[in-house]
Amino acid sequence: xxxxxxREYTHLTDDExxxxxxxxxxxxxxxxxxxxxxDRDYVxxxxxxxxxxxxxxxxxxxxxxxxxxxxxxTLMLGSxxxxxxxxxxxxxxxxxxxxxxxxEIHSSNWEWDTTQPAEQWKxxxxxxxxxxxxxxxxxxxVGYGILRMSRDQxxxxxxxxxxxxxxxxxxxxxxxxxLHDLDIESIRKGEKDPKLLKKQLKxxxxxxxxxxxxDYVMFPALTGPFFLQTLTANFTANIMRNVWSYMIIFxxxxxDGAVHFTEEELEDETRAEWYLRQMLGSANFEGGKLLHLMxxxxxxxxxxxxxxxxxxxxxxxISVKVKDICQRYDIPYTTGPLYKQYGQTLRTIMKLSxxxxxxxxxxxxxxxxEKRRLRDDERPTRRSELGKWSGAASV
Amino acid sequence: MTEPLIERSSALRQLRRLGKAMTTPLLPDDYLALVNxxxxxxxxxxxxxxxxxxxxxxxxLVIRPGWGWTFDxxxxxxxxxxxEIDGRFHWRSYSLSSVPLVEGKTVSITVKAMPxxxxxxxxxxxxxPGTIVRLAAPQxxxxxxxxxxxxxxxxxxxxGITPVMSILRTLDRRDSIPDAVLVYSARNEDDMMFxxxxxxxxxxxASFTFYERFTDADGILTPDQLDDVCPDWADRTTxxxxxxxxxxxxxxxxxxxxxxxxxxxxxxxxxxxxGSAAGGEVTFxxxxxxxxxxxxxxxxxxxxxxxxxxxFGCRMGICHTCDVPLASGRVRDLRSGDEHGEPGEYIQTCIxxxxxxxxxxx
Numbered sequence: 001x002x003x004x005x006x007r008e009y010t011h012l013t014d015d016e017x018x019x020x021x022x023x024x025x026x027x028x029x030x031x032x033x034x035x036x037x038x039d040r041d042y043v044x045x046x047x048x049x050x051x052x053x054x055x056x057x058x059x060x061x062x063x064x065x066x067x068x069x070x071x072x073x074t075l076m077l078g079s080x081x082x083x084x085x086x087x088x089x090x091x092x093x094x095x096x097x098x099x100x101x102x103x104e105i106h107s108s109n110w111e112w113d114t115t116q117p118a119e120q121w122k123x124x125x126x127x128x129x130x131x132x133x134x135x136x137x138x139x140x141x142v143g144y145g146i147l148r149m150s151r152d153q154x155x156x157x158x159x160x161x162x163x164x165x166x167x168x169x170x171x172x173x174x175x176x177x178x179l180h181d182l183d184i185e186s187i188r189k190g191e192k193d194p195k196l197l198k199k200q201l202k203x204x205x206x207x208x209x210x211x212x213x214x215d216y217v218m219f220p221a222l223t224g225p226f227f228l229q230t231l232t233a234n235f236t237a238n239i240m241r242n243v244w245s246y247m248i249i250f251x252x253x254x255x256d257g258a259v260h261f262t263e264e265e266l267e268d269e270t271r272a273e274w275y276l277r278q279m280l281g282s283a284n285f286e287g288g289k290l291l292h293l294m295x296x297x298x299x300x301x302x303x304x305x306x307x308x309x310x311x312x313x314x315x316x317x318i319s320v321k322v323k324d325i326c327q328r329y330d331i332p333y334t335t336g337p338l339y340k341q342y343g344q345t346l347r348t349i350m351k352l353s354x355x356x357x358x359x360x361x362x363x364x365x366x367x368x369x370e371k372r373r374l375r376d377d378e379r380p381t382r383r384s385e386l387g388k389w390s391g392a393a394s395v
Numbered sequence: 396m397t398e399p400l401i402e403r404s405s406a407l408r409q410l411r412r413l414g415k416a417m418t419t420p421l422l423p424d425d426y427l428a429l430v431n432x433x434x435x436x437x438x439x440x441x442x443x444x445x446x447x448x449x450x451x452x453x454x455x456l457v458i459r460p461g462w463g464w465t466f467d468x469x470x471x472x473x474x475x476x477x478x479e480i481d482g483r484f485h486w487r488s489y490s491l492s493s494v495p496l497v498e499g500k501t502v503s504i505t506v507k508a509m510p511x512x513x514x515x516x517x518x519x520x521x522x523x524p525g526t527i528v529r530l531a532a533p534q535x536x537x538x539x540x541x542x543x544x545x546x547x548x549x550x551x552x553x554x555g556i557t558p559v560m561s562i563l564r565t566l567d568r569r570d571s572i573p574d575a576v577l578v579y580s581a582r583n584e585d586d587m588m589f590x591x592x593x594x595x596x597x598x599x600x601a602s603f604t605f606y607e608r609f610t611d612a613d614g615i616l617t618p619d620q621l622d623d624v625c626p627d628w629a630d631r632t633t634x635x636x637x638x639x640x641x642x643x644x645x646x647x648x649x650x651x652x653x654x655x656x657x658x659x660x661x662x663x664x665x666x667x668x669x670g671s672a673a674g675g676e677v678t679f680x681x682x683x684x685x686x687x688x689x690x691x692x693x694x695x696x697x698x699x700x701x702x703x704x705x706x707f708g709c710r711m712g713i714c715h716t717c718d719v720p721l722a723s724g725r726v727r728d729l730r731s732g733d734e735h736g737e738p739g740e741y742i743q744t745c746i747x748x749x750x751x752x753x754x755x756x757x
Contacts, residue, residue: 040482048429055426098704101484103716104438106706108757111420210419218417309704 002136002152004264006276010331020329021272024306027321031310035099042313043097043105046087046293054080057237058219064229074233078240079294084113085245086296087312093122095309114241115178115208120200124181130308134253134281135261141253142260144169144176145184148352150260155355162353166346173242178204244294247342251285252301254348255341257334258283278305279326284319284335291338292316302333424462432527433461439530443522444501449588453507453554454519455492459500460530466502468495468533470565471558471634471661474504475531475709475716478517484529485514486708486716490558490636490661491533492589494565505588507554531708531716537634537661538562544632547575548625550645552616552637553586558661559636560589563596563603572600576625580608580616580637615641618648629654636661672727672734672750679703680757688749694726695744703757705744712746719744724753 003009007017057076063069089112091097097105111118124140132138136152143149146169148159169176182200186192215234220227252258259280269277282301292299300315303322310318326333335341351359414423424435433442441458448454458476460466468474473490489504508519539547539562549559556579566572581587587607597605606624608616621628635645635658642660649658674690679698688697695717698705708716712730718741725736726747734750735742744755 036481036483038482040479051421051426051429055429095704098706100482101704101706102479103706108706108719113420210416213416214419218413 002150002260002262003280004262006261006265006273006280009259009280010276010329012276012329012331016329017270017272017276020325020331021270021275023325024272024275024322027318028307028310031307031314031318032099035311039311039313040097040100043088043311046083047105050080050083050088053077053083061219061230061233062223062226064223064233065226070229070233074236074240077234078237081113081237081241082244082294085241086248086298087293088296089113089118090296090298091312093118094126096311098309113211114174115204115211116174116180117178117203117207120181120203121177124183126308130305132266133278133305134259135263135266137263138266140180140183140185141249144180146176147349149254149348151352151356152260152262153352155352159353162349166349170243170246171239173246174238175208178208247338248295248298250345251283251338251341252298253282254345255283255334255336256344256348257332275306276331278302279322279331279333281305282334283341284333285338285341286335287338299338433459435461436463439463439532441502441528441530443524443526443528445524446519446522449505450507450586452519452586453505453588455503455505456518456522457501457503458528458530460502464502464530464532466495466500468502469538470495470561471538472533472535472561473537473558473661474502474533475529476504476518477529477531477708477716478514478522478526479528480514480517486529486531486710487514487518488531488709488711490535490537490561492557492560492564494561494568505554505557505560507588535661537636537659539566539634543573545573546627546631547573548628548631548633549575549577549579550633550635550637550641551577551579552641553581554588555636555638555661556588559634560592562634563593567596567600572596572603574602576604576606576631578606578608578616578621578624580610580641583609583611618644621645621648629657631657633658634661635659672748675724675749675752677749677752678722678754679705680755683757690727690748690750692748693729693745694742694747694749694755697749698744698755705757707745710745712743715743717744718742720756722754722756725750726753
């Protein structure tokens with residue numbers, strides 16, 4: 001069910017909520033004060049590893065006619081893309097490494113190896129998703145505008161196709177992400193500035209063009225007679241990255257236990273309540289160091305949502321403290337093995353393709369709707385700036 | 396300025412375009428730098444080859460720049476140097492003391508460790524040969540025209556000698572120092588950088604006069620003493636570099652005599668000329684914090700105070716490391732007093748203040 005007030009849900013007093021907020025602020029201060037050489041060494045090591053892996057994969061694929069080489073090259077290239085998108089790109093664009101004052105690893109100019117332009121990602125993800133996490137009608141990450149992920153979202157016959165949409169979204173996730181910031185809802189309502197839309201589409205088109213030229217024309221052409229083998233290898237590497245990042249991201253907010261909120265929650269929300277919403281709306285998964293590296297430390301989704309711009313290599317240590325806070329205040333801390341978390345997510349997707357009355361309430365009952373739904377003009381304002389880029393569009 | 400080789404050769408340019416298409420969204424440089432850190436043009440960089448002590452607390456850093464560097468700086472110009480300390484890059488500007496294009500493929504800067512100047516101290520005492528540093532291209536108009544004027548005067552205090560050294564060495568290389576007087580103040584002889592080289596120059600060139608002033612013994616040189624050390628100073632084109640107090644005093648002296656256009660000054664601190672602006676509400680990036688900023692606080696300072704991680708370099712408007720695009724609103728350049736307000740225009744946050752409400756794209 002979706003909640004309209006984190007306080008009601010957690011049964012905490014105002015003072016307790018503020019105390020939790022203060023403890024979390026203290027964790028942030030500690031980390032910020034202790035960032036240094038070790039953290040820089042970590043990120044530069046990962047970047048070096050990723051670039052070597054990408055180069056090795058591309059080189060191996062010059063022998064793509066030889067099936068074991070095809071397989072090895074594809075795996076290396078796919079892993080490099082995963083590392084780049086998850087541990088390097090996503091985290092750098094959050095500003096996790098901005099403190100290093102290094103223009104080569106900085107959120108202001110990082111561009112990542114996927115079809116979504118960084119500029120638009122920083123708006124749709126860093127701002128919309130991280131600010132309005134799990135608030136229905138505000139956070140486009142709830143089902144990516146394609147899937148019904150909460151019993152509070154209205155069912156239509158369209159949802160019967162969810163198993164298929166889900167499969168397509170997983171396979172072509174990078175294109176779903178690319179369209180993310182267009183805000184399909186505002187286009188449907190005719191509120192979208194057509195000039196801005198055109199500009200965004202052009203930016204996306206350019207990026208897709210560059211990515212496709214590299215993976216599907218240049219490198220295949222370089223391998224001459226083995227054009228087709230290299231092309232399929234690159235395509236497979238991209239799919240591998242798509243499916244993996246889709247799975248990791250869907251395990252962040254949809255396993256059982258992670259809750260959704262209604263927009264009433266946003267009214268007069270304090271910073272401490274925002275922290276609480278992040279904790280309640282996110283889910284971790286357990287695993288070894290390699291799994292966490294390959295998922296950009298998003299197995300610590302709760303910690304990431306509390307401190308999106310602290311260096312990702314610190315999340316493991318932060319999680320010990322956050323878990324302790326949750327225990328002391330009796331707040332749920334959702335976690336489990338990856339297969340279980342994804343299994344629950346998949347079950348929800350399948351289940352919610354049917355109307356509510358056809359499925360059991362378990363695990364999430366619908367909110368009793370005492371209040372009517374707010375009209376659009378009554379909703380908290382939703383920001384739509386896009387940085388330098390929308391400023392330029394209005395000229 | 397001559398373009399780097401890669402920009403001049405059309406074959407190389409084509410190759411680079413191909414390389415870019417293959418490595419997008421990165422650059423070929425990002426992969427080449429894995430082999431040799433100097434093989435990248437993404438940021439100018441260099442390797443410290445030697446650290447040569449000059450005095451007890453000053454040293455010359457000989458740096459081999461990487462790709463993209465042009466060795467044709469004008470003598471007297473300065474460069475930015477970015478050094479990593481405990482994971483963070485810190486930037487300062489130093490005048491080049493080397494002569495363009497002669498000392499192999501290296502450039503040199505001479506740094507004096509300042510008390511409480513943790514970066515200058517690190518550069519003098521803590522930098523190992525082999526360290527990779529970031530560089531910013533040579534800039535500055537503290538230069539001598541070619542051909543030089545017939546009569547010149549250099550007024551120098553302390554480490555202000557470095558740009559003048561580059562100028563004198565360049566003239567020496569052409570075997571022709573015109574009528575030039577150098578008035579050089581330092582605390583004492585041990586503290587006077589390049590003193591031996593300068594004495595040799597003065598012996599070799601009858602046209603070059605070197606006046607040494609040791610302030611521990613003789614006190615600071617004041618403008619009214621100028622007549623004693625260089626009676627015809629008013630006939631000479633003057634270049635002055637040194638502590639702010641000294642520069643202010645001499646600039647005023649020249650102005651009093653109506654000779655303001657005869658003195659060229661190099662300052663290494665931010666000189667705010669444009670006064671203050673209205674101030675306003677500044678928003679740091681989409682969804683970022685909005686703070687009230689007065690018209691005297693730079694946007695960089697305001698951002699840092701608001702907890703925003705902003706790129707910075709020299710903090711005095713020369714290196715452009717801190718540039719960010721303006722999304723909306725107007726800002727004022729503290730040095731010139733000019734206002735900027737084109738959406739999307741890049742502004743230097745270290746020397747800009749808010750002229751009304753504005754939003755930066757971070």
